[in-house]
Amino acid sequence: MEDPHIDQVRRFNRAVTLRTGALDDSYLGRGRPLGQARLLFEIGPDGIDIGSLRELLGLDSGYASRLLRALERAGLVVVEQDGKDRRRRIAKLTETGLAERQAYDALSDDLAATLLDTLGERQRDRLVTAMAEVETLLGAASVTIAVEPEDSEDAKWCVAAYFAELDRRFEGGFDPGSGGYAGNSGKMQDDGVFLIARLHGRAVGCGALRRLDATAGEIKRMWVAPDVRGLGLSRRLLEALEAEARRAGMTRVVLDTNRSLAEAQALYRKAGYRETERYNDNSYADFWFEKDLRTPP
Amino acid sequence: MEDPHIDQVRRFNRAVTLRTGALDDSYLGRGRPLGQARLLFEIGPDGIDIGSLRELLGLDSGYASRLLRALERAGLVVVEQDGKDRRRRIAKLTETGLAERQAYDALSDDLAATLLDTLGERQRDRLVTAMAEVETLLGAASVTIAVEPEDSEDAKWCVAAYFAELDRRFEGGFDPGSGGYAGNSGKMQDDGVFLIARLHGRAVGCGALRRLDATAGEIKRMWVAPDVRGLGLSRRLLEALEAEARRAGMTRVVLDTNRSLAEAQALYRKAGYRETERYNDNSYADFWFEKDLRTPP
DNA sequence: AGAATTGCCTGACTAAAGTCAGATAAATGG
DNA sequence: CCATTTATCTGACTTTAGTCAGGCAATTCT
Incomplete structure (x- = not known):
């Protein structure tokens, strides 16, 4: 295993997790545990049914339910029944929840901006171009x-x-x-x-x-x-x-x-x-x- | 905040954590908690003094100590005193520990290879090149x-x-x-x-x-x-x-x-x-x- | 030499994350 | 209509991660 390609992928990984670990931390900037924050974010402005949410985040059903209860208690989320299949339930953000989600959005934006800030214009362009390329090709790989x-x-x-x-x-x-x-x-x-x-x-x-x-x-x-x-x-x-x-x-x-x-x-x-x-x-x-x-x- | 650059950084982030989060999971493939695995990996083949190790991973001194005890009990690590400063201690991998570390290495390699596998030669080259670029520029940013x-x-x-x-x-x-x-x-x-x-x-x-x-x-x-x-x-x-x-x-x-x-x-x-x-x-x-x-x- | 500092340790604790076994109600299949 | 399946929930747990206060020995400062 000394394929230089594989080495590069792993080096990339290290560099990126080091850096974007920080971006993940933006999920922590509001005094809420990561799990809840991720849920809040993934529910999105339009709401989502709990099954999809669970699949999206790879959560145990019990765990997901508990996280939702916590967000509900905090007044950020309401869970209502689906009209068609009344077993199914749909999580939606309240006004407060939406504002909170936007706050997370802003935090992420700030962190991304900090990353670009130190770079000069040329480097910034190069970085963004390369990121787009990586993103596309990772897409292709999946x-x-x-x-x-x-x-x-x-x-x-x-x-x-x-x-x-x-x-x-x-x-x-x-x-x-x-x-x-x-x-x-x-x-x-x-x-x-x-x-x-x-x-x-x-x-x-x-x-x-x-x-x-x-x-x-x-x-x-x-x-x-x-x-x-x-x-x-x-x-x-x-x-x-x-x-x-x-x-x-x-x-x-x-x-x-x-x-x-x-x-x-x-x-x-x-x-x-x-x-x-x-x-x-x-x-x-x-x-x-x-x-x-x-x-x- | 509708800077397309910032958007790109965030899209990149999502794509990468989605995909290479899986690469982090290679740290979990051996039935050991992530914290221990990271320690094992960072100790490296040559050993390292505990202070540096703590700094490298950003750990609390008590926590680090406890993790080391766990690895010691598992027979993967020995901790010995530094010759020059006898307060300082040095963690080294045992034979078993070294083998275990190599197993983690192999897991990471495999995951990186899976990522590249689906791509054709041209795409692989493009991905690796873009990754190198991102890595370098993220370096510059830090x-x-x-x-x-x-x-x-x-x-x-x-x-x-x-x-x-x-x-x-x-x-x-x-x-x-x-x-x-x-x-x-x-x-x-x-x-x-x-x-x-x-x-x-x-x-x-x-x-x-x-x-x-x-x-x-x-x-x-x-x-x-x-x-x-x-x-x-x-x-x-x-x-x-x-x-x-x-x-x-x-x-x-x-x-x-x-x-x-x-x-x-x-x-x-x-x-x-x-x-x-x-x-x-x-x-x-x-x-x-x-x-x-x-x-x- | 005595005081302060350093490097690591243990014990006691907390919060978050995650698992598992049912329970319940609605939907579906014959 | 009854048995089965599906979607979610609750309660009772365990593990991991992490913090904090102190303790001890070696080193450094004065």
Whole structure:
């Protein structure tokens, strides 16, 4: 274990916990135990149901309940019943609670400002830029990819966003109901899979695999949300789809693409796909690729 | 408070504590309370005296003692007396303790690796680079500058490093005992001040101010350690020296510099210094600068 | 040498954090 | 409708973290 990358991550960690431990202390500046302060903060201006709150902070149900009682006694929080499911309860901030939360906000702002204060303008810009980069990439690292039902809300939303983007980018637009595409746009066959990539719960990408025959599959609907591009997500989706194909006993995957999607073609080539001849009558397709899954990745 | 910089710092903070809070948890993976684990880790392979250990972790003396007893009972640590000062005691890891520490190390490594695992090579590089940048600049933000006795160990060390650098950079070298420099190299006058910049305790820069007459001071011995350059530290030192000059009732500061120190000249100009005529007989000086302190900064 | 200081220790205490086993009421499944 | 599950709560605990007051021995100051 002398990977310099790992070393850097650990050094970073040390430096940051040293520094931002102080930022955590802003949670202590108001004479309230950390646990209560965190709760107060996470309840947020709009209120939240207790279950989500517990999950968010990773608390034991008994403990969470007790903390809420304490905040209630202090007049900062009210807990009321959910209209739909009367077992469920919703915590909301009172006027006082909201003011208190804003005070915590101000404390955090002050601490962040102190951090920047000592730096010159150039250094400040550099720091903030680097922080944004770290934040984004840590986000990328916590994207999860999983098989989900193709008819879920999020799946439909992803596919709609995908189609909308195709319509924007193809010369002459794109209509999912026309040009040989129709046959594919229906429900996936028996053992097709639909993958969704999620960032902190939000769907930010998708990809589908459908079976062509006993040994071949087709990859379709690979899409990544514009604001999370450049993070290698499409590579991960592609790899995940290939893994699904292998799991389904396929030895070969194919896909088609349009000439206006240059990044996609680059991705496929880099991932070991070779151009092949037309295998379908999709009128939007200009290039066809295939990859042999039997060779090790 | 809607400074986008502050917002970015806070978003970064959230993202990082969310993600790398998990890295802290590696301290918990071995069924030992966090406090003990931190101690075990900080004692390090070579042992450390208890005073330093306490300071490092910011612990109460009684608490630290108790934690050490617990680790001793577990057979991970031995505490022995210092040879020189028999009040002082030194904590060392036993064989078992060392192994345990390595286990913590491995856990941290694993967690860091998991973080990097999901990313592609490009993203990994970007993340690590950004992390290094953040780490460095957070370091810069925690540099403190303070007046210290001119004859302290660290002050002498800084000045020696400064002279050594001059000797390396000046054409024909530099000898503090010659060429009109001698007169200045003795002890500072009555109300001269010596500033030291420290990064986590380590001296990383210095600067001196001495009085020339009732209203003027001279800035000398501005130096920043090579590994922390580019962080705006010299700017901060210069500002601190000017503040000292104002405090001492000076309305004007002067300084001289050698032609081979181009960055220094750029710094002085940017800070509002104007070139002026020779005011001393320092044979190493090629340029002389002055700044009127009465104009607001 | 005697007084003060330093470095570490123990005992006695408190607050915060967290766990676990039920209890209760509402919702859901057959 | 009854059994089960779900969402939250209460009470009874334990552990961890941390503080404070004093105590003892070694060192330093005068």
